[in-house]
Amino acid sequence: MNKSNQEVLIQFRNLTRKFGDFYAVKNINLEIKRGEIVGFLGPNGAGKSTAMKMMALLLDPTEGEIWIRGNGELQKLTRKNKDYLLDNLGFLIENPAFYGDLSPRTILNYFAKLKGYPKDKINDRIEDVLKFLGLEAWIDKKIKTFSKGMRQKIGIASAIIHDPDIIVLDEPQTGLDPKARKEVRDFILELKQMGKTIFLSSHLLYEISEVADRVAIIHQGRLIAFDTLDNLEAKTKKSIINFELLNTEDKNQKEFLEKTKSLVHPLTGIEKDLSWVKYNEDTGVFQMIFDGDPLNQLKILRVLIDNGFKVIEFSVPKAGLLEDLFIELTTPEVK
Ligand SMILES: Nc1ncnc2c1ncn2[C@@H]1O[C@H](COP(=O)(O)OP(=O)(O)OP(=O)(O)O)[C@@H](O)[C@H]1O
Numbered sequence: 001m002n003k004s005n006q007e008v009l010i011q012f013r014n015l016t017r018k019f020g021d022f023y024a025v026k027n028i029n030l031e032i033k034r035g036e037i038v039g040f041l042g043p044n045g046a047g048k049s050t051a052m053k054m055m056a057l058l059l060d061p062t063e064g065e066i067w068i069r070g071n072g073e074l075q076k077l078t079r080k081n082k083d084y085l086l087d088n089l090g091f092l093i094e095n096p097a098f099y100g101d102l103s104p105r106t107i108l109n110y111f112a113k114l115k116g117y118p119k120d121k122i123n124d125r126i127e128d129v130l131k132f133l134g135l136e137a138w139i140d141k142k143i144k145t146f147s148k149g150m151r152q153k154i155g156i157a158s159a160i161i162h163d164p165d166i167i168v169l170d171e172p173q174t175g176l177d178p179k180a181r182k183e184v185r186d187f188i189l190e191l192k193q194m195g196k197t198i199f200l201s202s203h204l205l206y207e208i209s210e211v212a213d214r215v216a217i218i219h220q221g222r223l224i225a226f227d228t229l230d231n232l233e234a235k236t237k238k239s240i241i242n243f244e245l246l247n248t249e250d251k252n253q254k255e256f257l258e259k260t261k262s263l264v265h266p267l268t269g270i271e272k273d274l275s276w277v278k279y280n281e282d283t284g285v286f287q288m289i290f291d292g293d294p295l296n297q298l299k300i301l302r303v304l305i306d307n308g309f310k311v312i313e314f315s316v317p318k319a320g321l322l323e324d325l326f327i328e329l330t331t332p333e334v335k
């Protein structure tokens with residue numbers, strides 16, 4: 001990796017925000033490097049939006065600081081320098097609300113001007129951004145005729161209209177259908193291809209696992225993990241396998257489960273007491289836990305097939321791991 005990829009663009013230093021006596025964000029230290037996508041993952045009420053609002057100075061920290069790179073050096077974000085430091089950032093904070101009678105052109109023109117984008121280039125830029133988001137035909141239509149997914153895309157457009165290097169997206173996929181979620185995921189990856197740095201919050205494990213280079217997990221205001229998915233996986237020494245069988249009728253699942261359990265347990269690399277296989281009746285998918293070792297994964301697949309199981313799907317989804325990890329990290333230890 002070259003040096004510029006290691007350059008820190010944003011730093012939270014002991015970032016803390018209280019509401020009364022309640023800590024919504026507590027002592028968070030976190031850094032975001034140039035060109036990476038950092039996923040900010042946490043359940044409802046974890047403190048994600050509060051932290052992101054402090055980045056935009058929509059809220060002041062109670063303690064701690066946010067440092068942002070401007071003019072080649074990290075600088076503490078304050079009311080005085082915020083206009084200049086935040087020009088290089090674009091925000092989508094929670095659900096954006098736009099006046100329904102306005103068109104994307106009017107709204108984006110306003111945001112571009114606000115952020116100091118060169119006036120003579122604004123019109124071309126608006127057209128480019130809407131094209132990028134697949135909404136060029138809607139440029140002069142009123143927002144009140146837009147679907148939720150289209151409004152969300154206008155929210156993204158307003159975050160990137162001034163072509164910032166750093167893009168902060170708070171739950172850009174919440175409330176969207178699978179197709180729209182995939183589109184947003186693709187935009188995020190394309191923005192990374194363009195060299196942008198992205199900080200993205202979600203409680204959707206899958207969406208984060210598909211795009212993020214590093215994942216910051218926040219729970220009850222505290223940062224409980226911050227690493228690459230691979231390293232987090234190595235730490236937990238656990239993964240999930242999903243598999244499906246051909247033509248298994250629901251009434252036989254119990255039998256299948258019993259047989260599968262006794263065959264695969266010795267190969268999972270997990271203590272017998274902690275090892276499990278489950279069947280989800282809604283999806284028809286079997287799930288089992290193992291230690292993540294690819295050799296064990298192969299042995300498990302082989303033993304299933306050798307014993308006559310007609311395996312038609314067999315995968316180790318990253319989101320499965322993240323879900324497992326998330327539960328492990330956010331569940332207090334029972335002693
Ligand atoms: N203005 C406020 N006044 C009082 N409490 C607040 C305020 N804003 C947030 N909180 C509380 O701080 C905690 C964190 O809220 P926050 O909105 O940051 O969570 P979140 O991680 O974004 O959750 P979600 O996934 O639901 O969006 C919650 O318990 C919330 O009730």
Ligand SMILES: [Mg+2]
Binds near residue numbers: 048049050094170
């Ligand atoms: Mg939120």
